[in-house]
Amino acid sequence: MRSRDLPGVLITGLVLLAFAGCESAPSNAPPVTAALIRTGTRENADARMLSRGRSLLLHRCIQCHAPPDAAKLSPERLRNVLATMASRAHLSPEEHEAVLKYLLAVRSL
Numbered sequence: 001m002r003s004r005d006l007p008g009v010l011i012t013g014l015v016l017l018a019f020a021g022c023e024s025a026p027s028n029a030p031p032v033t034a035a036l037i038r039t040g041t042r043e044n045a046d047a048r049m050l051s052r053g054r055s056l057l058l059h060r061c062i063q064c065h066a067p068p069d070a071a072k073l074s075p076e077r078l079r080n081v082l083a084t085m086a087s088r089a090h091l092s093p094e095e096h097e098a099v100l101k102y103l104l105a106v107r108s109l
């Protein structure tokens with residue numbers, strides 16, 4: 001590598017890091033792993049529904065605030081809050097259910 005390429009390499013690295021950071025930053029929105037799918041099963045949610053819920057959370061809910069820490073909310077509280085938030089995020093009933101089940105699964109990870 002020639003030394004005058006260094007700034008370009010550094011910038012590329014920083015840009016990649018920024019994107020990687022973006023993807024991993026919301027620690028309250030863990031990826032859909034085998035462990036999450038197991039807890040999701042208890043909520044009658046399959047991998048597809050959990051992925052949909054996570055994606056909606058990361059695209060629609062964060063228009064107003066960071067993803068909530070599901071572990072801090074009781075299932076009842078989550079259900080009640082989601083009833084309000086789903087309409088704020090203009091979710092369809094199916095989307096509402098997917099986000100709720102994803103958060104319930106995360107909660108019991």
Ligand code: HEC
Binds near residue numbers: 064
């Ligand atoms: C249009 C803006 C908006 C959208 C979209 C939105 N929220 Fe909220 N959310 C708020 C505001 C404002 C609060 C602060 C409490 C309040 O006003 O009810 C809040 C609070 C919360 C809380 C904390 C409630 C508590 O009492 O602990 C949770 C959990 C939450 N939102 C989840 C979500 C989820 C999940 C979504 C996506 C389905 C979502 N929000 C979408 C505006 C929004």
